[in-house]
Amino acid sequence: MEHTFWLDRWQKSEIGFHQAVAHDFLERHWSALGVPKAAEVLVPLCGKSNDMVWLADHGHSVIGTELAQSAIDQFFAERFRTPAAVNQAVFTVSRAGPYALWCGDHLALDPAVTRRIGGVFDRAALVAMPHTMQQTYADKLAALTPSGVPVLLVSLDYDPSEMDGPPFPISPGRVNELFSRDFRITLLEKRDGLNASQNLKNRGLTALQEMAWKLVRR
Ligand SMILES: C[S@@+](CC[C@H](N)C(=O)[O-])C[C@H]1O[C@@H](n2cnc3c(N)ncnc32)[C@H](O)[C@@H]1O
Numbered sequence: 001m002e003h004t005f006w007l008d009r010w011q012k013s014e015i016g017f018h019q020a021v022a023h024d025f026l027e028r029h030w031s032a033l034g035v036p037k038a039a040e041v042l043v044p045l046c047g048k049s050n051d052m053v054w055l056a057d058h059g060h061s062v063i064g065t066e067l068a069q070s071a072i073d074q075f076f077a078e079r080f081r082t083p084a085a086v087n088q089a090v091f092t093v094s095r096a097g098p099y100a101l102w103c104g105d106h107l108a109l110d111p112a113v114t115r116r117i118g119g120v121f122d123r124a125a126l127v128a129m130p131h132t133m134q135q136t137y138a139d140k141l142a143a144l145t146p147s148g149v150p151v152l153l154v155s156l157d158y159d160p161s162e163m164d165g166p167p168f169p170i171s172p173g174r175v176n177e178l179f180s181r182d183f184r185i186t187l188l189e190k191r192d193g194l195n196a197s198q199n200l201k202n203r204g205l206t207a208l209q210e211m212a213w214k215l216v217r218r
Contacts, residue, residue, distance in 0.1 A: 001128070001129075001130060001133075001166060003067055003105070006067050006068060006128075007067060007068055009068075010068035010070045010071050011070070015047070016199040017047065017124050017128075017166075017167070017199075018047060018048065018049070019049070019050060020050065021050055022049075022050045022051045022053065022054035023051055023123050023154060025123070025152065025154055025188075025189065025212040026051055026054050026055070026121065026152070027054075028189070028212075029152055029188050029189065029212050029214070030055075030058070030121075030152060032188065032214065033119055033150040033152055033214060034150070035060070035118045035119035035150065036118050037058070037059040037060070038059055038060070038061075039060060039116075039117065039118025039119060040060065040061045040062070040063055040114075040116055040117045040118060041055050041060045041061070041062055041063070041117060041118065041119045041120065041121060042063050042064075042065075042114050042117045042119075042120045042121075042144060042145075043055070043062055043063070043064045043065075043120075043121050043122075044064075044065050044106050044120070044122055044125040044141070044144075045065060045066065045067075045106055045122075045124065045125035045128055046062075046064030046065060046066045046071075046075075046101065047066060047068075047071050047075075047124070048071045048072070048074045048075035048078065049075075049123070049124075051121055051123055052064055052075070052099060053079070055121065056097070056098040056099065060098065060118075060119075061098040061099070061100070062098055062099050062100070062101075063100050063101075063102065063113065063114060063117065064099065064100070064101040064102065065101075065102045065104070065106040065109055066101060066102070066103055066106075067103070067104070067105065067106075068103070069092065069103045072094050072101045072103055073094075075099075075101065076094065076096055076099075076101075081096040081097060081099075082096065083095055083096040083099075083101070084096070088102075089108075089110065090104050090105070090108050091103060091104035091108075091109070092104070106125075106137075106140070107136060107137070107140050109140075109144060111143050111144050113144075114144040114145070114146075115146060116146075117144075117145070117146065117149060118149060119149060119150055119151070119152070120141070120144075120145055120149070120150070120151040120152070121151075121152050122141075122151060122152070122153045122154065123154040124154070124167060125137070126138070126153065126155065126170060126178075127154075127155060127156050127165070127166065127167035127168050127169075127170055128166045128167060128168075129166075129168065130165065130166075130168055131168065134168075134170075134174075134178055135178060138178040138179055138182075139182075141179075142179075142181075142182035142183070142217065145183075145217040146217065147217050147218065148216065148217060149216070149217050150214055150215065150216045150217075151183070151213075151214070151215040151216075151217070152188075152212065152213070152214060153175070153212070153213040153214075153215055154210065154211070154212055154213075155170040155175060155210075155211045155213060156169060156170065156193065156208060156209065156210055156211075157169045157170060157171050157172070157208070157209040157211070158200075158205050158207060158208045158209070159205075159206075159207065162204045162205050162206060163200065163203045163204045163205050167200075172187065172211070175211075175213060179215055182217060182218055183215035183216060183217055183218060184215070184216045184218060185213060185214070185215055186213065186214040186215075186216075187211060187212075187213055188212040188213060188214055189211065189212040190209060190210070190211045190212075191209070191210055191211075192207075192208070192209065192210075193208040193209060193210030194206075194207060194208040196210075
């Protein structure tokens with residue numbers, strides 16, 4: 001998507017993707033990844049997600065990337081934290097407590113920033129990318145993820161004739177196509193996701209599969 005699409009969404013507070021609580025796949029599957037407790041975790045396209053709070057509450061420091069400074073400002077304001085901000089290359093980095101949120105284009109992030117991460121959590125990041133951008137996103141994820149480090153990926157699949165993305169549908173075959181060169185892939189869970197997604201139901205979906213994947217960087 002164009003950057004302006006997302007900046008506009010944040011400006012108008014049209015953030016139906018934002019969840020009031022952390023994603024339940026984190027609760028259920030994070031421990032299976034074996035990420036060391038104090039390790040840094042990358043959350044690409046982080047928005048102001050409560051997943052970052054869950055990760056911090058479980059001992060991690062969090063590196064988030066996000067286009068919209070207002071999302072980052074809201075994240076800290078809602079937690080009564082005042083971040084210190086510095087400019088680093090094409091990013092503005094806001095830091096407070098366990099969080100370092102990098103405002104800018106995720107695809108421009110220098111792999112030096114993530115060289116010490118012990119894990120990645122992707123919810124609504126890959127699926128925010130249109131088909132033409134997905135391989136670029138997957139290649140960037142490979143570049144940012146050190147060898148042996150796991151990713152917990154949440155993907156969605158649905159009939160594209162029922163709704164225009166984002167979120168965009170990602171079939172299991174597509175996960176394989178995007179990631180198998182650089183990651184070992186395990187499907188952890190597949191479930192019916194429609195009842196938990198009133199927002200997407202309202203947009204016309206009659207069926208939705210939600211999947212949790214463990215990807216380990218080769
Ligand atoms: C669908 S939302 C998901 C946000 C978050 N992961 C969550 O679960 O609430 C996608 C987010 O990615 C941000 N975004 C889109 N493209 C981006 C890019 N190229 N670099 C950094 N952030 C981006 C948008 O501003 C938006 O906040």
